[in-house]
Amino acid sequence: MVTDEDRARNVRKRYASERRFKGYGLLAIALALGALAWLVISIVSTGYTAFVQTRVQLEIHFDPQVIDPSGTRDIAVLRKADYAALYRNSIRGQFTEVTGRRDKRALSRLVSSGADLELRAMVLSNPEIIGTRAKVWLTASDEVDQFHKGAFSRKSPEAERQFKDKHIAWYDKLVENGQVEAQFNDTLFTAGTSREPELAGIWGAIVGSFWTMMVTLLLSFPIGVSTAVYLQEFAPKNRWTDIIEVNINNLAAVPSIVYGLLGLAVFLNFFGLPRSAPLVGGMVLALMTLPTIIIATRAALSAVPPSIREAALGVGASKQQMVLHHVLPLALPGIMTGTIIGMAQALGETAPLLMIGMVAFIVDIPGGPMSASTVLPVQIFLWSDLPERAFVERTSAAILVLLGFLVVMNFIAVLLRKRFERRW
Amino acid sequence: MDTVVTEPNAAALAETNAMIVARDVNVFYGDKQALFGVNLDIPENQVTALIGPSGCGKSTFLRCLNRMNDVIDVCRVEGTIKIEGQDVYDPALDVVQLRARVGMVFQKPNPFPKSIYDNIAYGPRIHGIVTSKAELDEIVHSSLEKSGLLKEVEDRLDEPGTGLSGGQQQRLCIARAIAVSPDVILMDEPCSALDPIATARIEELIENLREKYTIVIVTHSMQQAARVSQRTAFFHLGNLVEVDDTEQMFTNPRDERTQGYITGRYG
Amino acid sequence: MPVKPQAGDHIVKSYDEELEHLNNDIIKMGGLTEAQIARSIESVVRRDPDLATRVIADDELVDELNYKIDIQTTRLLALRQPMALDLRHIVAALKISADLERIADYAANISKRAITLSSAAPVPPVHSIPRMSRMAQQMVKDVLDAFIARDVDKAIAVWHSDETLDNMYTSLFREALTYMIEDPRSISMCTHLLFIAKNIERIGDHVTNIAETIYFLVHGDRMREARPKGGEVEHLSLSFPSVREGDAKE
Numbered sequence: 001m002v003t004d005e006d007r008a009r010n011v012r013k014r015y016a017s018e019r020r021f022k023g024y025g026l027l028a029i030a031l032a033l034g035a036l037a038w039l040v041i042s043i044v045s046t047g048y049t050a051f052v053q054t055r056v057q058l059e060i061h062f063d064p065q066v067i068d069p070s071g072t073r074d075i076a077v078l079r080k081a082d083y084a085a086l087y088r089n090s091i092r093g094q095f096t097e098v099t100g101r102r103d104k105r106a107l108s109r110l111v112s113s114g115a116d117l118e119l120r121a122m123v124l125s126n127p128e129i130i131g132t133r134a135k136v137w138l139t140a141s142d143e144v145d146q147f148h149k150g151a152f153s154r155k156s157p158e159a160e161r162q163f164k165d166k167h168i169a170w171y172d173k174l175v176e177n178g179q180v181e182a183q184f185n186d187t188l189f190t191a192g193t194s195r196e197p198e199l200a201g202i203w204g205a206i207v208g209s210f211w212t213m214m215v216t217l218l219l220s221f222p223i224g225v226s227t228a229v230y231l232q233e234f235a236p237k238n239r240w241t242d243i244i245e246v247n248i249n250n251l252a253a254v255p256s257i258v259y260g261l262l263g264l265a266v267f268l269n270f271f272g273l274p275r276s277a278p279l280v281g282g283m284v285l286a287l288m289t290l291p292t293i294i295i296a297t298r299a300a301l302s303a304v305p306p307s308i309r310e311a312a313l314g315v316g317a318s319k320q321q322m323v324l325h326h327v328l329p330l331a332l333p334g335i336m337t338g339t340i341i342g343m344a345q346a347l348g349e350t351a352p353l354l355m356i357g358m359v360a361f362i363v364d365i366p367g368g369p370m371s372a373s374t375v376l377p378v379q380i381f382l383w384s385d386l387p388e389r390a391f392v393e394r395t396s397a398a399i400l401v402l403l404g405f406l407v408v409m410n411f412i413a414v415l416l417r418k419r420f421e422r423r424w
Numbered sequence: 425m426d427t428v429v430t431e432p433n434a435a436a437l438a439e440t441n442a443m444i445v446a447r448d449v450n451v452f453y454g455d456k457q458a459l460f461g462v463n464l465d466i467p468e469n470q471v472t473a474l475i476g477p478s479g480c481g482k483s484t485f486l487r488c489l490n491r492m493n494d495v496i497d498v499c500r501v502e503g504t505i506k507i508e509g510q511d512v513y514d515p516a517l518d519v520v521q522l523r524a525r526v527g528m529v530f531q532k533p534n535p536f537p538k539s540i541y542d543n544i545a546y547g548p549r550i551h552g553i554v555t556s557k558a559e560l561d562e563i564v565h566s567s568l569e570k571s572g573l574l575k576e577v578e579d580r581l582d583e584p585g586t587g588l589s590g591g592q593q594q595r596l597c598i599a600r601a602i603a604v605s606p607d608v609i610l611m612d613e614p615c616s617a618l619d620p621i622a623t624a625r626i627e628e629l630i631e632n633l634r635e636k637y638t639i640v641i642v643t644h645s646m647q648q649a650a651r652v653s654q655r656t657a658f659f660h661l662g663n664l665v666e667v668d669d670t671e672q673m674f675t676n677p678r679d680e681r682t683q684g685y686i687t688g689r690y691g
Numbered sequence: 692m693p694v695k696p697q698a699g700d701h702i703v704k705s706y707d708e709e710l711e712h713l714n715n716d717i718i719k720m721g722g723l724t725e726a727q728i729a730r731s732i733e734s735v736v737r738r739d740p741d742l743a744t745r746v747i748a749d750d751e752l753v754d755e756l757n758y759k760i761d762i763q764t765t766r767l768l769a770l771r772q773p774m775a776l777d778l779r780h781i782v783a784a785l786k787i788s789a790d791l792e793r794i795a796d797y798a799a800n801i802s803k804r805a806i807t808l809s810s811a812a813p814v815p816p817v818h819s820i821p822r823m824s825r826m827a828q829q830m831v832k833d834v835l836d837a838f839i840a841r842d843v844d845k846a847i848a849v850w851h852s853d854e855t856l857d858n859m860y861t862s863l864f865r866e867a868l869t870y871m872i873e874d875p876r877s878i879s880m881c882t883h884l885l886f887i888a889k890n891i892e893r894i895g896d897h898v899t900n901i902a903e904t905i906y907f908l909v910h911g912d913r914m915r916e917a918r919p920k921g922g923e924v925e926h927l928s929l930s931f932p933s934v935r936e937g938d939a940k941e
Contacts, residue, residue, distance in 0.1 A: 236497065237497055307530065307532055307534035308534060308536065308537075309495075310492065310495075310528075310530060310534065311530065311534040311535070311536060311597070311600075312536070313492065313495065313523065314490070314492065314523060314527065314528035314529075314530070314601070315523070315524075315527070315546060315547040315550075315600060315601065315604065316520050316521070316523040316524035316547060316550065316551055316604060317520070317546075317550055318520045321550055325546075325550075326536065330537065646774065647772055650774075673775075674774050674775060674778075675774075675775060675778065675779070675911060676775060676779070676910075676911025676912070677775050682775075683775050683776055686774040686775055687701065687773070687774050687775055687776055687777045688701050688702050688703060688706070689700050689701055689702065690700075690702065
């Protein structure tokens with residue numbers, strides 16, 4: 001006999017169980033969000049400083065004697081001039097008390113070694129400035145940059161740092177004069193990689209990623225969608241198509257590095273395509289993305305209700321017309337979502353591209369899919385290995401940029417799906 | 425099981441000028457047989473109702489007439505079905521053309537997710553029946569008029585077809601079917617998803633349509649079959665048990681099984 | 692090919708129950724009607740005006756049942772949408788009920804005449820009446836049995852037996868006429884007797900209606916045979932010898 005007391009107890013137990021269940025759910029969400037927050041915060045905290053670059057302002061005398069002694073304004077001559085002398089002269093002129101070759105060299109090294117290129121660029125774009133004096137903001141060296149950002153303290157033992165106390169003294173002087181400033185680090189977004197952190201940028205990697213993604217998209221989307229359409233709508237249901245289907249599903253689970261090995265063996269060794277080219281990288285990634293697109297497309301196609309297909313056939317459409325006019329347009333949101341997600345995954349791939357050699361140290365911005373280049377995740381991987389302290393923040397900054405792209409791409413996927421979703 | 429046919433003797437089976445003539449039709453789904461030796465004549469410009477309990481094969485038979493069973497891989501059809509003397513399963517016959525001549529309306533209204541205009545215009549467009557926009561407009565208008573929908577939607581032809589009520593959607597589907605000028609219209613339980621008023625409208629529409637078209641309707645409702653059809657065929661477990669004038673079938677059927685079904689003695 | 696009649700077994704049991712209820716009412720009405728016939732003839736033979744009065748009053752019960760059956764059949768038609776056999780059954784019940792009601796009316800009419808007959812001396816032709824009425828009664832019973840059992844052969848047999856009833860009527864007619872010629876004082880009573888006999892004959896006709904309805908119920912078709920028209924009372928004409936003055940006095 002079930003008494004009222006029993007019933008009441010059962011009800012209480014049930015409530016308690018539901019509360020616990022909700023609690024577990026909330027706990028899981030909290031853990032996931034917590035982990036995510038930790039990740040984002042730690043990356044942001046190390047990387048946000050990379051978005052500014054310390055610059056030193058020096059008064060530069062564009063000495064014609066140094067730049068263009070013969071006064072011909074010949075481009076070849078202008079190119080070859082020793083622009084470093086300009087800023088060396090300027091800073092030595094400012095710190096006249098500094099003597100001795102070592103110290104003088106150290107002084108000049110407060111400015112980035114790439115500053116001469118900056119000056120050259122100024123002269124080449126506007127030769128009129130030869131002969132004039134101007135206050136120019138030049139990129140500071142990475143040590144100045146890091147010290148200015150507080151990456152290491154002046155109180156730390158001198159033996160443990162490269163930036164010695166004398167450097168700090170010069171730096172303080174410059175700061176007093178307002179000659180040191182942290183400005184927006186456009187170099188990060190306009191330059192290719194470099195050995196010097198202050199000159200290093202991710203633009204080369206971004207362009208490389210762009211070309212690679214282009215190739216991936218142009219290869220995987222048409223092939224993937226056509227394959228899925230054929231398998232879903234036209235292929236006869238027999239043992240062969242079953243085998244194909246199983247294999248495609250398995251391919252989606254294959255580790256991406258295997259695709260890299262495949263690319264190395266087939267594309268590079270057998271076909272002899274250029275190493276490190278986005279073309280090859282794109283082909284490898286296309287192979288990797290193909291199963292994702294095929295599976296997503298098939299899911300989208302099978303979600304189109306059979307009543308639409310029957311209606312089309314009933315009115316006298318051929319199978320091809322039915323698929324092209326009715327099924328594909330309705331499946332398009334799902335297909336696009338799957339493609340964008342596949343692309344986002346491909347964007348973040350590193351291992352297969354390492355295998356086919358997109359690790360090269362590419363300073364120049366790649367011109368097209370056949371030029372040697374690298375991609376953003378590989379760039380991050382390479383930077384993370386370099387010793388300079390300044391690369392730490394830049395690596396994190398690059399990670400943030402990559403994450404930004406991925407978030408945007410997924411966001412677009414969600415938007416598209418919401419926009420094109422149709423009720424039927 | 426014997427089938428009962430209305431023809432006075434079996435010899436007359438061979439000669440008949442009915443619109444649709446089915447002889448010895450057997451249908452298999454894989455190893456399972458769904459229809460056993462069906463012989464049925466569908467007369468022209470009349471409404472023929474197919475009734476019977478669930479799973480009796482009436483829908484299967486209906487779908488043989490426009491070869492919609494082709495989309496089911498495991499389905500195999502034997503026997504002959506001739507529409508206006510032409511064998512429907514002739515390998516030389518173009519299925520697409522067949523389906524333009526034999527239209528179909530389904531149980532659940534299924535307009536395309538396009539505008540009302542495009543729903544109706546789709547068929548004529550793909551069959552290349554029209555050469556100008558004016559002709560297309562004409563076809564769309566007359567189809568809507570024939571299906572009794574024109575007055576309700578003529579000022580909003582660009583709106584999506586899926587925005588109409590259930591009954592209107594079904595009439596839209598009927599308009600879509602007649603836009604390609606078929607000879608036969610097949611209807612698979614067209615009113616089962618509709619309320620009584622919408623159903624009555626469709627029945628009235630069927631009444632009007634039968635002047636120009638031959639209609640075959642599968643229905644679960646015997647009352648509907650009684651109201652709407654001139655000939656009724658009763659299917660049971662894949663056999664055509666009896667086919668008769670509707671009046672006769674519902675006042676004095678000749679087979680016990682028919683009697684049992686229509687009086688609700690067994691399903 | 693006649694359809695084998697099926698008992699009950701509708702999937703919806705209440706439908707069966709309602710049809711059975713209808714049948715029971717028909718049986719009840721038939722029983723009442725038979726009793727009315729028997730009692731009315733009894734009131735004639737026994738010359739019992741009190742019994743006759745009660746018979747006339749009890750006709751109301753039959754009318755009541757008739758109305759009840761009307762309501763039931765209308766309800767069944769509206770709510771059950773009967774088809775085929777069920778439809779014919781319900782329509783048959785409606786028609787049979789009407790026929791039974793008419794038969795009971797005739798029984799009441801007989802009783803009315805019984806009251807008149809009881810006030811005067813009995814006339815000999817009255818002896819044939821009970822035999823005729825028993826036959827009519829039996830016909831009513833048989834035809835209702837045939838209805839319940841859906842026994843077409845029995846119905847056809849009843850249908851044929853109306854011929855016998857008609858023949859009985861014809862001979863009674865002759866007998867009465869003859870008697871009336873012999874003894875003109877009996878004309879009034881004999882005329883009443885004739886009307887009573889006519890009523891019984893009409894009862895027989897209504898029974899053939901019921902038989903034809905049963906045929907339609909089972910076969911869904913009309914009976915092809917011609918209605919039995921036994922005897923030709925309508926064509927009967929006796930030539931009367933002219934009454935001479937001398938004969939009457941003797």
